[in-house]
Structures are given as C-alpha cells and as structure tokens.
Amino acid sequence: MGSAARVLDTIDVAPAFTLADAAALEARFAGVDAPAMLAELLVGELAGRIASVSSYGAESAVLLHMVASVDKDVPVIFTNTQKMFGETLAYRDELSERLGLTDLRVFRPDPRLLAEKDASGLRWSYDPDGCCDLRKVEPLRRALSPFDAWISGRKGFQAGTRTALPRFEIDEGRLKINPLADWNKAKLDAYFAEHQLPRHPLEAQGYLSIGCAPCTSKVKPGEDARAGRWRNFDKVECGIHAPTNFDPII
Template sequence: MTAEVDVSQAIDYLVGRHVSSTAEAILEDVLTRAYKGRTALVSSFGTEAAVLLHMVANIDASTPVLFMDTGRLFGETLRHRDKMVERLGLTDVRTLGPEKEIAREDPDMMLFSHDPDRCCYLRKVLPLRKALEEFDCWINGRKGHHGEGREALPIAEADGYMVKVTPLARWGAEEVEAYHAVHDLPRHPLWEDGFLSVGCMPCTDRAANSSDFRSGRWAGKGKTECGIHLPTASAMPMKKAQGC
C-alpha cells in the first residue's frame, strides 16, 4: 500500500472511532495505542495552550512537545512556557528556531513588514517541518471557535505522509474557560490585557473584536494563518506511515 492509503485508513479509523469521544479519549488513543512513541504535540504556549498541554501531560509527560521560538516572541510567552513546563512536569519540550538563512533574508528583522508569509515560513513553517520528519502523527491546538474557516475542523486529517490530530476541534470558548477553571490552569500573561491570540510580537495586537478570536493577528495584512496549517503535501517528503 502507498503512504497515502495508509494515512487515509488511519484517518478513517480515528474519525470513525471518535465520533463522540472526548478530547482526552482521542489523545489517549493516539498517544498510547495508535501512534504510541511516534507522536508530537506542537504548542505555541499561547493563550489557550495550557488545555492540551495539561491533557497530554496527564497521559504521558514524556510526549515530545515542539515549540517554535521565532526570535520575535513576547517575553511573556517564553516565561509562560517555562512556567507551564515546570507546573506540568513535561520532560521533552524541544525549542525550535529558524535556520541560518534567516540572517541573510531578514538582516534588519523587518521581513514581517513587507513579506509576512516568507517571514512565517522561515521562522515557523520550515523549522517545524524539519522537526516533524521523525514522527508519523502530530497534535495541534486549533479549535472551532477561532473562526477563519475552523468551524468545521475534523479531529484527524492528512498532512502529507502524516496524520494531524485536532482533539479540540469541537470545543468552543466556553469549554476552554471551564477547563481552565476546573484545573486551575494559568492563562498567558497577556490574556487579561486583551490579547486573545498571541504570536510574534510585531504581528500581534489586542483583539479588535472580542468575538473574533484571531482579529489581533496580522491586522490589516489580509493574512490569517502563519502557514503551518496550510496544505503541505506537495512539499513533504513521502514515507510510509505506520499506525492504527
């Protein structure tokens, strides 16, 4: 069978098995059975990241957690990361950074202002793609209430040869708030200051509309995604994925 068929079968299995499962049940299946030892959680340690980090830590605190330090993050994000790692006992947090070409292509650190897509690619997409090559499955924290086409997210989908799992696809803002409250999880330090979604400092502002979760990201640039969730199959090396 081809890698494409393997991935398709794995997705059919996960989607079919977890039609009404909780996020915790989805994670338990992926981390302890279907893709045991071959899954990474990708986390921004942003405003809602504590939810998935807490769930994963409760199942297996040694799960690899991939964090992109773009070199342009808020200091609050880095401190929040350190606080959450200590609080949850995560033992394999891997901090990724841009490759050497960033110095050549962005010598004055102003690439974000005239080519934000290229800036995101060099600082986030490329480092993540390289780090994911050793895995067959990755977990992300997107949620339906974020808007921008995320309302109908599947819990599992193909990402090149990999399976991408979205355990919180069916969650709304109320569920996120409730989980924080029940488990007494700290929020990102900028949350109370109106930053509902936090990325790189030059491209993040307070949300213009409290009902538009990502309205403070790349404001005025006609851009809504950094690129790590855009189709990548044509750019991904193909290998036979195992699982399920």
C-alpha cells in the first residue's frame, strides 16, 4: 500500500486551471462589476466546482451576501484556528443564518499535528509563520481538495502588499477569484448600508482586519487596514495568500 501510494504521488495531474485561463477570465470580465461577474460564473462553468472561503472578518459580509444572492448552496469554508475571537465565531453564526447559507464547512487544525508541533499553544508568539501553517494553511488545503476554484475576499486597498491584486489568479492549480480586488472602503461601506448588513462587533473598537486573537491588534489612524495583523513581526500574510505588490504574471 505504501509503495503504491508513493507511485501515485509521482503521477502528474493536470491542473484544473492555468495562468492562461486566469488571463482570459481577467480580460473577459474587465469592467464587469463583482455581483454580475459572480452571477455568471456561479451558475455557469464553475457551478458545483467552487467554494467561497471566508474569515468572517470586518468586511466579509459583502462578498458572502453577493454569493448568497446568486446561490445559497455554494459551500462556504471557514477555518477555525482555535485561536479565534469569540466575537468572530458569534458573527459567523449570525451572518450565516441571516444570509441563509446552507453549506457552511468548518475546518480545524489536525490535532495530531498540533500535539506534535504546538503542544503549548504558544507557537504564534515565536513562530507565527509556523503557527499559521498549522492552523490555517493545512486545514484550508484539506477543505479545498474537492474544488477546482475558490473565492477570496482580498481587496487591493487593504495593504501596500495587495495593490497589484488581480481578480483572477492561479493557486496550486486552482482558480482563485478576488471579486472585490478593485473595491475601496467607500464602496464597501455603501454596500453594507444598501443591504443593511451587520458589522463585525470588533470593527467599532478599531479592529479593521480581524484574524486570530493573539495576533490581531487595533489599527492606528493613518495605518493600512491590515497593520494590526502580526504587529512587531516581519509578516504580512498568513500563508494562504502571497503578497501581490508586483505585476501578476498572467
């Protein structure tokens, strides 16, 4: 069995999408607003092949509302790192219920890996990259295994490392869609108001980007929205996304 598994691991599997596919979609939907783009894709070529990944953070309600408006059965993946704010977990349940989401999938870290690599639960304090890999990257990889594409809530204005964010990119052979890549804060706020969406309860306290409790702090005036993440560490992303302060190769 082990030998056969090793042989299978060496077989090349063609990716579901390529850089050329991402470039073609970028051109196809140029100038098309996010709701219309999602309406076409979710009931078209990506139906049954795509999931929406959400942190249920400060701005997550906008994208989740767009997805639910098209198809409430689209799977929504949430990685519970077991270091989340209690407010985030409550907000997740409230928002999912309000939007009528039917397929919320919660993934957690592998307890065996935690016992081996973070038995104290304090890895975040000395190796945040390793902690994110254990608690976010690995669970999400498992969660995405059935899908050819996924939807991300990243936005270009959130940080200097996201300014060149495209709407379509390739991540481990999957199509990754960033519908709100070109949205700014004013447009997000207007969408919240128009659709009367609830805000994350920590946003009013100055938490403009909300991740795990130990690694999230309030944002100071004039800082990037994500400045409160991993403060005092040379780290800007959890590992699920790569920085995009460069021209995308598509």
